[in-house]
Amino acid sequence: MADPMRIRAVLNGDNVEVKILIRHDMETGLRKDPAGQLVPPHFIKTLTAKYEDRLVLDAVMGISVSKDPFLSFKFKGGAKGGKLTVTWIDNLGDTRTDTAIIS
Amino acid sequence: MNRIFIMLAVAVVITGCATTAVKTDYGQYLLTLFKTEFTSKGPATVDRILNRDDVQKMCSEYPLERTEEMAESIQKSQMATVKYPADGQYLGDWKNGEKIAQNGRGLQSSDPIGGVNGGNCYACHNITKSEISYGNIGPSLYNYMKVHGSNDQVVKYTWAKIYNPQAFTACSNMPRFGHNGILDEKQIKDVMALLLDPASPVNQ
Amino acid sequence: MKPFVVFIFTIFLINIAPYAIAGNSSTDEIAKYRELLEDGNPAELWEMRGEELWKKKIAPKNVSLEQCDLGKGPGVVKGAYVELPRYFKDVNKVMDLEQRLVYCRTTIQGLSHEQAVSTPFGSAGHPSDIEPLVAYITSESKGMKMAVSIKQPLEKDAYEIGKKFFFYRAGSHDFSCATCHSSDKKRIRLQELPNLLNKVDAQKAYSTWPAYRVSQGEVRSMQNRLSDCLRQQRFPEPIYTSDAITALIMFLAKNAEGGVYDAPAIKR
Amino acid sequence: MNQSRRDVLRITSILGLGLAGGLFSSLNVFGAEWMPKSFEAKNLADALKELGVDKYTMSSDVSVVSAEIAENGAVVPISIASAIPHTEYMAILVEKNPSPLSVAFNIPEGTDAAITTRVKMGGTSNVYAVVKADGKWFAASKEIKVTLGGCGG
Numbered sequence: 001m002a003d004p005m006r007i008r009a010v011l012n013g014d015n016v017e018v019k020i021l022i023r024h025d026m027e028t029g030l031r032k033d034p035a036g037q038l039v040p041p042h043f044i045k046t047l048t049a050k051y052e053d054r055l056v057l058d059a060v061m062g063i064s065v066s067k068d069p070f071l072s073f074k075f076k077g078g079a080k081g082g083k084l085t086v087t088w089i090d091n092l093g094d095t096r097t098d099t100a101i102i103s
Numbered sequence: 104m105n106r107i108f109i110m111l112a113v114a115v116v117i118t119g120c121a122t123t124a125v126k127t128d129y130g131q132y133l134l135t136l137f138k139t140e141f142t143s144k145g146p147a148t149v150d151r152i153l154n155r156d157d158v159q160k161m162c163s164e165y166p167l168e169r170t171e172e173m174a175e176s177i178q179k180s181q182m183a184t185v186k187y188p189a190d191g192q193y194l195g196d197w198k199n200g201e202k203i204a205q206n207g208r209g210l211q212s213s214d215p216i217g218g219v220n221g222g223n224c225y226a227c228h229n230i231t232k233s234e235i236s237y238g239n240i241g242p243s244l245y246n247y248m249k250v251h252g253s254n255d256q257v258v259k260y261t262w263a264k265i266y267n268p269q270a271f272t273a274c275s276n277m278p279r280f281g282h283n284g285i286l287d288e289k290q291i292k293d294v295m296a297l298l299l300d301p302a303s304p305v306n307q
Numbered sequence: 308m309k310p311f312v313v314f315i316f317t318i319f320l321i322n323i324a325p326y327a328i329a330g331n332s333s334t335d336e337i338a339k340y341r342e343l344l345e346d347g348n349p350a351e352l353w354e355m356r357g358e359e360l361w362k363k364k365i366a367p368k369n370v371s372l373e374q375c376d377l378g379k380g381p382g383v384v385k386g387a388y389v390e391l392p393r394y395f396k397d398v399n400k401v402m403d404l405e406q407r408l409v410y411c412r413t414t415i416q417g418l419s420h421e422q423a424v425s426t427p428f429g430s431a432g433h434p435s436d437i438e439p440l441v442a443y444i445t446s447e448s449k450g451m452k453m454a455v456s457i458k459q460p461l462e463k464d465a466y467e468i469g470k471k472f473f474f475y476r477a478g479s480h481d482f483s484c485a486t487c488h489s490s491d492k493k494r495i496r497l498q499e500l501p502n503l504l505n506k507v508d509a510q511k512a513y514s515t516w517p518a519y520r521v522s523q524g525e526v527r528s529m530q531n532r533l534s535d536c537l538r539q540q541r542f543p544e545p546i547y548t549s550d551a552i553t554a555l556i557m558f559l560a561k562n563a564e565g566g567v568y569d570a571p572a573i574k575r
Numbered sequence: 576m577n578q579s580r581r582d583v584l585r586i587t588s589i590l591g592l593g594l595a596g597g598l599f600s601s602l603n604v605f606g607a608e609w610m611p612k613s614f615e616a617k618n619l620a621d622a623l624k625e626l627g628v629d630k631y632t633m634s635s636d637v638s639v640v641s642a643e644i645a646e647n648g649a650v651v652p653i654s655i656a657s658a659i660p661h662t663e664y665m666a667i668l669v670e671k672n673p674s675p676l677s678v679a680f681n682i683p684e685g686t687d688a689a690i691t692t693r694v695k696m697g698g699t700s701n702v703y704a705v706v707k708a709d710g711k712w713f714a715a716s717k718e719i720k721v722t723l724g725g726c727g728g
Binding site for chain 2: 333464467468470471472474475476477478479480481482483485486487489492493494495496497500538539541542543544545546549550551554
């Protein structure tokens with residue numbers, strides 16, 4: 001159900017520079033809809049990024065990460081053409097995995 | 104919808120050939136579009152944009168410059184609208200005035216009918232030292248008393264300026280808060296106190 | 308004489324400095340905030356979804372939008388936006404992008420008008436199909452120069468009506484578009500207001516819409532942007548894909564002529 | 576028809592179980608688990624305590640980079656970084672938020688201890704970067720002002 005992520009992974013010198021954009025509402029559970037009803041919480045709890053089989057980032061998130069989350073980081077040891085795979089899971093059990101090829 | 108634009112187009116071609124009154128006609132077409140395409144919502148009624156007073160009409164027609172006679176006639180007619188407080192008390196509670204100055208809501212299509220309107224003064228004016236998020240469409244009002252004094256004349260001028268700024272500047276960008284019923288008499292007193300109470304942060 | 312001048316100048320500096328610096332550093336920090344946002348623009352997610360929607364066959368006719376003529380021939384998306392709004396012969400009418408999309412959704416894809424204009428502006432949990440389509444189509448004009456035409460008589464009419472609209476003062480607050488957008492270097496709160504009568508400002512403003520608005524968490528189209536301006540102007544609500552708004556868009560697009568298009572952007 | 580539909584369902588549910596099981600167990604092995612007590616803590620001190628931070632040192636080797644003024648509190652770009660060797664864990668906390676802990680990262684070997692993300696801020700507040708290196712905790716903070724913007728409506 002979830003929309004695909006936008007993942008960029010670019011080799012720059014020794015570093016692979018990674019930028020991830022995720023389409024997710026990140027509902028806090030504190031917001032009221034126009035009818036005045038509380039909108040239930042719906043947010044990503046965990047995210048992992050793997051280069052091939054190696055874990056390169058591992059995040060846990062709360063309700064105060066912004067809507068449509070953005071993450072940017074760097075790691076060493078990646079090669080052009082290698083695969084970077086990102087997976088997130090939210091509090092309702094929705095999950096999404098996308099892969100980018102390092103350029 | 105399609106038909107309207109086609110009709111308008113035909114009208115333009117005809118009048119365009121026959122007369123020179125094309126310029127005013129565009130205004131008429133715009134009114135037709137307002138009538139057919141806009142809907143009243145909450146306090147924001149269609150009537151509000153269809154039926155304008157002479158000042159709105161004149162300032163729309165001559166938006167960037169106008170003759171001295173025009174300006175004077177607007178200022179004179181608007182000065183006559185100013186109602187001073189019946190009890191002779193001009194200053195209310197500056198703390199409430201600050202709230203009014205911060206509040207940008209009221210009278211929008213998204214606002215409730217009969218809700219409390221803000222003055223949104225900070226949108227255009229620097230007012231207090233502590234609020235860094237202020238606009239510059241209007242002049243700074245910080246240190247208002249130091250700059251203008253606080254004698255009776257200044258107090259009356261300030262009241263009239265908030266009530267109907269066009270009494271002093273024809274086609275001013277500032278809303279006519281009193282004349283157009285945006286703020287009531289008590290609210291204007293509170294905003295007056297924000298500017299003219301020695302204890303107000305404006306004068307600290 | 309000289310020391311006296313210096314003395315006065317120093318006093319002047321001391322007096323104005325604290326305010327001037329406060330004002331400048333605030334706007335500098337806002338500029339920095341915006342720069343940081345540009346590092347990652349969620350509008351790209353809308354562009355991806357929009358491209359998918361453009362190519363997706365949907366009921367009732369089971370066809371995609373790929374035969375939609377945005378002015379440069381059926382299916383041509385590249386560069387279409389910098390020439391919109393424009394006159395379309397098949398309807399004998401000036402249309403902006405969103406009107407044209409609704410037209411294609413009804414005539415080519417066979418949706419009813421109600422279906423074609425449903426949820427024009429998305430919100431959390433209620434995504435719009437139109438905003439992603441707009442994001443995709445506009446992104447295909449990145450780097451091109453704004454080049455709307457007002458040669459066709461109906462295009463010229465739209466421009467003139469839009470100009471009237473821009474200066475039209477009405478409502479409880481006597482506001483028009485011009486109230487906030489006809490002089491240089493003005494701010495509302497800390498937000499800089501483009502002078503839409505000044506070419507440089509008009510180009511910069513127009514070429515960065517639509518945009519992902521961080522305050523709303525959605526990509527907002529030009530029809531949405533102007534409707535929201537009107538709301539804050541205390542005007543009543545225009546129907547979606549109103550000709551009055553298209554006329555206003557035409558006026559603004561023409562003022563931005565020659566500006567290099569760079570949207571969807573990211574904004575407050 | 577019914578039979579095949581049931582098969583599909585069965586396959587899906589088995590896959591679902593397998594996936595969920597596999598994923599969660601791999602997370603347990605490789606990554607962090609979501610810590611309800613830390614995320615639900617209502618003030619900075621409690622959030623730090625739940626993270627296991629008994630004491631920490633403010634360090635100039637840790638940084639929080641952002642604009643000093645945010646035009647909108649819903650999206651505030653924040654970069655945190657640590658120049659301390661063997662930084663293995665980093666977290667962002669917004670002191671005045673109803674729940675201060677926003678996000679935390681395990682930094683595997685080979686990954687830079689420098690991450691950029693975006694958080695929501697209820698209002699003007701100090702934002703903390705708290706990092707763990709060689710079992711010790713370090714921190715840095717920066718005040719970010721959240722302003723009222725736009726036309727106010």
